[in-house]
Amino acid sequence: MKKLLTPLVLLGLVSGCVTTQSPTGRSQTLLFSAAEMNQLGAASFEEMKKQQKISKDTKLNAYVSCVAMRVTAALPDQTQGWEVVVFDSPQVNAFALPGGHIGVYSGLLKVAENQDQLAVVLGHEVAHVLAQHSNEQVSRTQLTNTGLQLADVALGAGGVSNRNLYMAALGLGTQVGYILPYGRAQESEADVMGLELMARAGFDPRAGTLLWQNMAKAGGDQGPELLSTHPSHGTRIAELARLEQKVMPLYEAARASGVKNCQITK
Template sequence: MPIRRPQPFCFLLVPILLSAALLGTGCEESPTGRKQVTLVPEAQMSALGERSFAELLRTLPLNDDPDVRAYVGCVAEALVDALPQPHGRWSIAVFDDPTPNAFALPGGKIGVHAGMLHVARTPDQLAAVIAHEIAHVLADHSNERLTQELAVQGGLMLVDLFAEEPGSLKHEVLRGALGLGAEYGLLLPYSRTHEREADRIGRDLMAQAGFDPRASVTLWRNMAAAGGGQPPAFLSTHPSHDNRMQELDADMEQAVEIYRQARATGREPACSPP
């Protein structure tokens, strides 16, 4: 009796079932109403964020200036207080790194490099940075990005599975072309979408916390001056500085009104730069 070789579908069924069992499915809307697909359960994203943050705390030096830590903490806490309830506990760390950078991770983790204070020169500008990073978490961007990367890996697996000559030059060229096409056709455009979305959500969040949203435009002007040249916007994961400033300024009136209402209700963060 001849031995029947398993059909490709049988090989595909295993990872599909495993993915469904481990990740589930999810078609959601971002805070701006944009449709997004997020497959990783929230608890797993939080666990990933907590592990990553713990590793950073273990391996990177923390800033030891109490005035710097108090200042960054004041701005971050004012923003967290403006989040919809329940927002859980957020942890804030200032790393002794001269590069102008900041991040927020699932699970309520915020990190700011001390070098950011040379670019974000006022409490309002620092609020624009931290609010932008918090917005990435609020919009579940890391989950969406991870889901996209899982999809790309699935496409690469298909190329390997159906390759006529695995390991051949033709196979490697095809695999490389798919990876490049996925990067510039899917991942980078979505990254730019994420950045624009985080800009808008972050600007409104800082306004709700009582920080002047107009400082977000000034911040990116400072970043442009500090960063020098950068790749063209269509090949970058971030919009160009000019594009960012134009888009942030486009509906600034509405954000300023949110800011004025927040101040009228007593949201007046008193954060003093060191």
Template sequence: MKPNRTCVATTLASVAVMGVLLGCATVPETGRTQLRLIPPAEEVQLGLRSFEKLKQELPISKDAAARAMVEKVGRAIAAVAPLPDAQWEFVLFESPEANAFCLPGGKVGVYTGILPITQNEAGLAAVLGHEVAHAVARHGAERLSHEWLRQLGGRILVASISDSDPRAQQLAVLAYGIGTEVGAILPYSRLQESEADHMGLLYMARAGYDPREAVRFWQRFAAYNREQGGMRIPVWLRTHPLDETRIRQLEEWMPEALAEYEKARATSAGR
């Protein structure tokens, strides 16, 4: 017997609503409500497996001094980050790419190509503070949750139009995929990046690094992007905010970060 498409669509929609209601959580520091449907243990295991695979595939830098600096700054940032169960690991990979990344559970990778732009420990703290913030905010779980919800929405759509003309079905599914990518997935990606900038600025300040260096780093990074020809992708198709937007936002958050920095300096001086 062929299942009733209305019944199937209604059931799937009910599952989606229950998931949203049960999967709401709050991001530390910013207080934003987010959707997290992935259990923490599962998220951590995904990060651990992926990071171990990367360490086998990518060459680790042989520069002992640079590796030590990444470890030192990373540990200082992690010490002030509210993620007590994290298995922090900071690895410097040999690559000309000017980038860094964080996987769930506290696995942070830095490419040697970004070190000429960070220039110093405070500049590196701006990068690592951002990556640590991704782990604290559990952005990986949030991305997976949104993708799960999008796939479920696609199934609801297919179930509801299963009796339609095949060409109309294809157009509807295509429109749904593009619409959710541009209208939901990419905006959330940019939101997460801005949130990590904000949280990371606070973490580097609490770790004793001058947060004003974050603005200087992004100014240098913007210059680097211009030298490389820049990214000619429209804002609404980007996964990250424009460099100019990030700099402006960091300057807006700076008073809060400087207050944290002064507290850290006072605490350090009192020891």
């Protein structure tokens, strides 16, 4: 009976999926609604806060929150608030989850040397959410792992079973032992959208190449965890150099409108 149920469940998933286009025109298959993804993001973020030590450094929290709030304020049709948490960890990493959640590891601040460089990272991570990359990842997980049935994911009942796998699909796999990485197309898309987003927020996009040069130096040949699933250093830096010039007018317009830097320093 179980062997018969799995194809039937998958058939139901495929029939209920939505094929749409990403902001840059890629085809996306999405199985979950925005409400379901927001619930999954919230549940996963709560789990992260239980697993990880949260920084109590008031100044550091204020600094990260200021940069994050400026970046998210530049989102189109921004109506939700964003929860920002700094985790006290040497990891050079950050993430954003559906439902308005941002996590930044304090180790990132040793590589992102100023608020412009931090905004590059946060813009990139928020862009993953904006482009529904998490939905793509979780949908791919659901479709390719036939043992995981939609009936097993109690999203509507307030719980998340198969928690570790779904956290991995959300990009949190380093905390649970494995990861389901974003694809190169998704990473490149997040670079394009993220750099535009941070420029609209009044952060200097020229910080992008400087940040990734710093990243390339961090942690030896492989770089920090943040780079583990990303394009090669040289490829990313070359592409960012091209993108920087394209979005410079957005940055200049934001500065001309009176947008000012965060006065809080790390």
